[in-house]
Amino acid sequence: MGAMDRRDFIKSTAASLAVSSLLVSCGKKEKGEPLVQKIGGEIDALGIKWDKSVCRFCGVGCGVLVGRKNGKVVATKGDPECWSNKGLNCIKGYFLSKILYGKDRLTTPLIRKNGKLVSATWDEALDLIAKKYEEILKRDGSDAVAMFGTGQWTIFEGYAAVKFMKAGLGFISKDGVGSNNIDPNARMCMASAVAAFMRTFQSDEPMGTYEDIEHADTFFTWGANMAEMHPVLFSRIIDTKLKNPDRVKIVDLGTQFTRVSEEADLYLEFKPQTDLAIANYFANYIIKNKLYDEDFVKDNLVFKKGETNIGYGLKDKGADIPKTAGKMEKISFDEYKKFVSTYTAKYTSKLSGVPVEKLREAAKLISDPNRKVCSYWTMGFNQHTRGTWVNHLVYNIHLLTGKIAKPGQGPFSLTGQPSACGTAREVGTFVHRLPADMVVKVAKHREIAAKIWKIPVEKINPKVGLHTIEMFRAIDNGQIKLLWTQVTNPFHSMPNLNRFTKAAKERDIFIIVSDVYPTRSTEVADVVLPSAMWVEKEGAYGNAERRTQHWNKIADSPGEARTEIWQMWEVAKRLKVDANRTVADIIYNYNPDNYYEEMWDEYRSFTLGIGKDLAPYNVIREEHGVCWPYVAKSKAVNGKKDFSDVWADIENTEPNGFVSVKWRYNARYDPYAAKFIKEHPERSFKDGIVFYKASKNDYRATVLAVPYEPPGESPDNEYPFWLCTGRVLEHWHTGTMTMRVPELRRAVPRAVVNLNEDDARKMGIKRGDLVRISSRRGSVVFPADIGGRSVPQKGLVFIPFFDETRMVNEITLDQYDPISKEPDYKKCAVKVEKV
Amino acid sequence: MDRREFIKKGFVITAIGTVGGFSLVNLMGRSREIYFRPPGALPEDEFLAACIRCGKCVQDCPYDTLVLADIRDGISVGTPYITFRSVPCYMCEDLPCIAACPTDALDHSLTDVNKMNIGTAVITDREACLSLNGIRCEICYRVCPLIDKAITLNKQEQAITHRHTVFEPVIHKDFCTGCGICENACPLDETAIRVIPSERGDKAGHYFYLREQQS
Amino acid sequence: MVISSLVISSSPTAFDAVCDSIGKMPKIEIVEKQDSKLAIVLETDSTEEAVTIASEIQSLDGILNVELVSHFFEDEQKQEENQ
Known part of the structure; x- marks a missing residue:
């Protein structure tokens, strides 16, 4: 270093030191506005206004209070008045407000021109979309278009989308029927739970609520890492354990040691797919040791045998799946006993790799008549080529022991998305569904829907559409020419992704993506529509415990972003039915200033009087979440059924003349059950429990005999x-x-x-x-x-x-459960190499 | 103001980049900050004497965890150090930094990365820590390479809701390597968990006697 | 060669006058002014000279504080050692 530059170096160092010291001493360091999230902390002093909403993430449905300042959402905190979480959040919920303000929010419509997405006006984008719909529907019919939606749609959005596809397009299409090619990403998430709920109880969704956690003393987690995926619920389970550490037991069953296993008293690590055998072993243990509830079996159950060797959906159009895959045949209790007797501890241990002692210990806990048992599961069960079966097998255990529909006892399928229940399942945004558990195949159901929608019944297509995997395969095969995805990112989340991304790029397919940020899906889109998200619009979600939670619009959306309802409405306005009418006039005939309330009232009418009753609009707006069935005492209030004669026997009724049912099928809590029992004096119902929706089974729940079958792909020498x-x-x-x-x-x-x-x-x-x-x-x-x-x-x-x-x-691998059509993301064969 | 007074108040720079060695260390006084050194570093005084400022460990660090101190670091200029909030030590099992060290500044007998001791993590801000408020955060616990050993969760009832659990991250000095991955990952603006030098508390170990008596 | 840097705080009313006076003094470079504080670098032949200048600054009207931030005197030290 020469003398001169050495001098300069020292001088500049000295100068920079002095300047930095100047900055520090002047307190010039800038600090961002702190996020406020102290429970019960002072909020007014900061000038923040708080409104109720729901967390945008998982299916737990934590209530959040959203803090707004200067038109911007600045903070969120847990809502202490929401029953689902009582004021706490996980770390994702803590930072919830920040999801609105990522730097790359989409703010203008984009149209692909010469291979590149370029900014466009809304009119250009919407005109182009309408033109494509018209062209394709008139040329190829309603089978050639598809919509891929989500369990993150608000209830309103899902309802508007179902009407758009299943009711609206029939007025344009050359075949004169709407399109059932609408499926939510919830297909990849909890379709197996849906299928098993319907096949067992003939009514979707759990019987209990999260309050079970405070009443139970034995928890079984089946392939569910609740500690990470349902963090606030897990926090409640651990609290129950802390209150009674000697009594409360947590049993974790899984294929890997997770944060749940760490907290569990007993961890059963099984070989993938052998959960089928373990559940059957538990049933066998219950029967062998006469631990089943004899009266409950007699009063409430029917036994059936399922079709076996049902395939894996590996071939396009389900070519490897027998038509009878979903068939169930009635058997006797003795036949069922004989069936499960194969699943001895020794056989099950050999198959699953779980030591016999551990299997026995778990079986003892789950069947103990003095224990209140809750089973929780999510993707480990649902994303399973025998997902419907394995859901059934857990119901079997709870049904045989009568540990169901009672406080602290029951099988509970958790969900991964905030409105998988509220929107995908209840609104029925599936290819086979209509609102309120109805299906397109049944003429009576189509009639009910057509009447409420005020359209000719012929417009509703009786043919079930293409479920998710087949929908994307049909893009590759050229059947689907137009795909609209909303609030989801399939070109990241589909299994066997390379095939579908390639198809999207190479096939003659027009892809519309409504989203808030650039994603892997916008990369293959022909048109990108910037959307309003979460509290930038009014909405409602339904969480895993049947709780409907509403929020008002709290913030403006950035730039030209618009709601998905507005987007569909604008497209529908451009689809002309005849000289005087557009599709929008028919399906969205609402007052533009008050359409949320009008839509709610219309949708709610599907649910009344059938045990799926949703709460009135003013109630969901005011309450911090209520569970359905939300039943009124008198006929005057809901106009369908009168419960005055049983009202006095029901617990938790509210002064407003309603009850938000915490345990369905239980006459102490559910007016429908109480009424049913009263109307059927000829039958006995153990513990006041009646599966009143199972009309096809003489109001009995199904216990299903299905075996262990291997997965669609297993490790081999090449992919070990x-x-x-x-x-x-x-x-x-x-x-x-x-x-x-x-x-x-x-x-x-x-x-x-x-x-x-x-x-x-x-x-x-x-x-x-x-x-x-x-x-x-x-x-x-x-x-x-x-x-x-x-x-x-x-x-x-x-x-x-x-x-x-x-x-x-x-x-x-894009394998799926032949019954629920849900893909299995949990099992395929790979090889591992150091790079 | 005399010369002594003048100098005493200030930050004294006496050498730049070209000098090293134990004699000069004594001569030159100390920088005011704590520097977190690479795995296996000798105690600070000896490290400063032994480190020849060659920068080889910095070159061989695959994550750019290690950086060289510059002129503003005074006596430490040219030595390697870690700023956990920028890049923590990802605990390479083959310890490339030690392998690169031509002197004994980094202890070549350290071969098990889990035994290194850059410092020890502690929750420095219990009021700000989200986990201690009942938020299901515990990021520091889940990112810890020695999860369930260096950091465990102590569970107690959340005092406001009485329905939830506070999962309190508890750091165990015997296992914590001071890698700083927890400090790096803490989601707060001002991190609530920090690595501090391991030597602290009662160095004479009186309380160990007490602890042995109790156990 | 001895190089020192200092931060000088003055009363806000006298700030302009102080800057003026310091700006006219020899061997001083003003590197930053902010909120009635200024950072300067001194280049002197000896520490004694730096001390003299610092004292001069301290005696100016309106000066609240003179703080030494860094002081480089390696060359001087070497000279002393040689002697």
């Missing part, structure tokens, strides 16, 4: 590992929202592959090494994590799917 995909607490689904929250991105910036320590050692893979995971469908590189939050069993690797820079779905 199981691949299981899933989530982490910090990120939600495809990460389009949470990866834009800097704090969550900092916490978990990338997806890693979790390896078993022994496997890693054998292959010489160390923490942080890059590892190539390949299947028959592709390969993706991930950094390795060993001994971290998820510890897979030997021979299994686990990869979360939120990371759009390394998409595990490029290697997953």
Whole structure:
């Protein structure tokens, strides 16, 4: 270093030191406005106005209070008046307000021109979309268009979408019927639970509520990492345990050691797919030891045998699935006993790898007549090529022991999306559904829908549409020419992704994507519509415990972003039925200033008097969430059924003359059950429980005999590992929202592959090494994590799917449950190589 | 104001980049900050003496965790250090930094990365910590490479709702390596968990006697 | 060569006058002014000289405080050692 520049260097260093000291001493350091989230903390002093809403993420449905200042959402905090969470959130909910303000929010419509998405006006975009609909519907009919929606649609949006597809398009299409090609991403999430609920009880959704957690003393988690995926509910389970640590037991069944396993008293690690055998073993144990509730069996159950060897949906159009896949045949209790007797502890242990003692210990806990047992499950069960079966098998256990529909006892399917229940299931945004559990196949149901929608019944298509996997396969096969996706990101979340992304790029398909941020799906879109999200519009969600939660519009959407309802409405306005009418005149004949209330009233009329009763509009606006059936005492209030004669026997009735039912089918809590029992004096009902919706089974729930069958793809010499995909607490689904929250991105910036320590050692893979995971469908590189939050069993690797820079779905398999049509993201064969 | 008084008040720069060695350390006084050194670093005084400021460990760090101190760092100029909030130590099992060190500034006998001790994490702001308020955060716990050993969760009832659990992250000094991944991941603007030097508290170990008596 | 940097605080009313006076003094470079504070660098032949200048500054009207931020005197030290 020469003398001169050395001098300069010292001088400039001295200067910079003086300047930095100046900055610090003047307090010039800028700090952002702090987020306020102290429970019960002072809020008014900060000038923040609070409104009620619901968390935008998982199916727990935590109530949140949204703080607004200067027209901008600045904070959220748990809503202490919401029963689902009572004031607490997880870390995603804590940072909820930030999902609105990612730097790259879509603010103008985009149209692909010469291969590039360029800004356009709304009129250009909507005119183009309407032109395409008209062209394709008139040329190819309603089978050629599809809509892929979501369990994140608000109830209003889902309802508007169902009407658009199933009622509206029939007025344009050359075949004169609407399109049933509308399916939600909830197909990939809880369709198996839906199928089993319908087949067992003939009514969708759980009987209990989250309050079960405070009453139960035994918790079974089946392939569900509740500690990370349903964080606030898990916090309640642990609190129940803390209150009674000697009594309360948590049993975790899974294929990898998770944060639930860490807290569990008993952890059963089973080989993938053998949950089928374990559940059957529990039933066998219950029968062998005469632990079933004899009266309950006699009064309330019917036994059936399911069709076996039902295929895996590996071939297009379900060519490998027998037509009778969903068939159930009546058998006797003795035949059922004989069926499950195969599943001895020894046989089950050999199949599952779980030691006999552990199996016995778990069986003892789940069948103990003195224990109140709750079973919880999510994707481990639902994303399963025998997902419907395995849901059935857990119902079997609860039905045989009568541990169902009582406080602290029951099977409970958790959901992953905020309105999988409220919108996808209740509104019926599935290819086979209509609102309130009705289906397009049944003429009577079509008639009811047509009457409420004020359209000719012929306009409703009786043919079930293409479910998710077949819908995307049909894009590849050329049947679908137009796809509109809303509030979902299928070109990131579909299994066997490479096939579908390639199809989207190469086939003659017009893709419309309504979303809030650029995603992998906007990359293949022909038109991108910027959407308003969450509290930028009025909405309502329905969570996993049948709770309907409403919020008002709290903030403006940025730029020209508009709601999905507005988008569909504007397209419908451009579809001319005749000289005087547009599709909008027929399906959206609402007052533009008050359409949310009018839509609600119309939709609610589907649900009244059939045990699915939703609350009136003024109630959902005011209350911090109410559970359906939300039943009125007198006929004068809901106009369908009168419960005055049984009202006095019902618990939890409210002064406003309603009851928000906490345990369905139970005469102490559910007026429908009480009324049914009163009207059927010839029958006895053990514990006052009646499955009053199961009219086709003489009001009995189904116990189904189905066996263990192997998965669609298993490890072999070439691909020796199981691949299981899933989530982490910090990120939600495809990460389009949470990866834009800097704090969550900092916490978990990338997806890693979790390896078993022994496997890693054998292959010489160390923490942080890059590892190539390949299947028959592709390969993706991930950094390795060993001994971290998820510890897979030997021979299994686990990869979360939120990371759009390394998409595990490029290697997953598009196999599905032949009954529920839900894909299995939890099992396929891969190989693992150090890069 | 005399010369002594003048100098005493200030930040004294006496050497730049070209000097090292134990004698000079004594001569030159100390920087005021705490520096977190690479895995296996000698105690600070000895480290400053032994480190020849070659920058090889910095070069070989695959995550750019290690950076070189510059002129503003006074005596430490040219030495490697870690700022956990920027990039923590990701605990490479083969410890490339130690392998690169040409002197004994980094202890070559350290081969098990889980035994390194850069410092120890502590919850420094219990009021701000989201987990302690009942929010299901516990990010520090889940990102910990030695989860369930270095950090465990202590569970108690949430005092306001009486329906939830506070999952309190508890750090165990015996296992914590001071890698700082927790400090890096903390979602708060001002992190509530920080790595601090491991030597603290009762160095003479009187309370160990007490603890042994109790156990 | 001895280089020092200082931060000088003055009363807000006298700030302009102080800047003026300091600006005219030899061997001083003003590097930053902010909210009635200024950062300067001194380049002197010896520490004694730096002390003299600092004292001069301190005696100006309206000066509240003179703080030394950094002081480089390696060359001087070497000279002393050689002697």
